[in-house]
Amino acid sequence: MQPAPTVPADDQAIATGFEHFYETLRRLTPRGPLSLTAASTLRRLERSGPHRLSELYAPEGISQPAMTQLVTRLEKEGLAQRTADPTDGRAVVVSITPAGRAAVAHRRAVRAAALSELLQGLTPEEHAAVVAALPALEKLSDLATTRAS
Template structure:
């Protein structure tokens, strides 16, 4: 019985340690700018803002803040940087003079597509290392982790 408790405790410690390493690795990656298409180097917050705007046409600044989970002021700063890099445009809302619509430029759409391709290639490489059962378990764990972190 003592051995079983030790093993369970050891497994919990190992899982906790591995999760900590994963978080540290993700933080390290989140600090590094990367190039996507012809857009030049973009910080993770910049490319994730481009991703949140998406291909659908345009998004209101307030809606973008909600998608990213940040303040409208922070979105305004990000949009100013992306506008300077010619990745987005601002335009007045056709029906609400107080609202601003943000859209991707052609370069912004190219950066978004390149970013999606990076994610697709990464996931394809990861899937090639796992069995079908491991993939299913991994995907369920990621879903649960996301729900847990949103609480």
């Protein structure tokens, strides 16, 4: 086992806080037919449009065969569809369907309602601090996505 990397104390505290909050978000996420990876893939398709299958697996941290199986399942459930790539007839692109958008919207709404209840327990200053942190959190997410691509 390799020694743990040296990380500044503030960064370690951020990582620990994110880990704790991630666990909280997982508990707030509605249980249903979508796995975390399926929901994440649908959100990616919703947010950034159709992708080649080969562009989807790395950012999700799974193998290409696993992504192929996932897209096949999403397609059977009517949540995603494959079509020929308009720029390369040999390739396939995956896009989200209206039913997929509805599934993502439902998960988001249920989680937002549960999170809203928790946010009621914050002071106005704490709530404002969370809102103020959102742009930095979005940038971190974008950096992580770019790095995984």
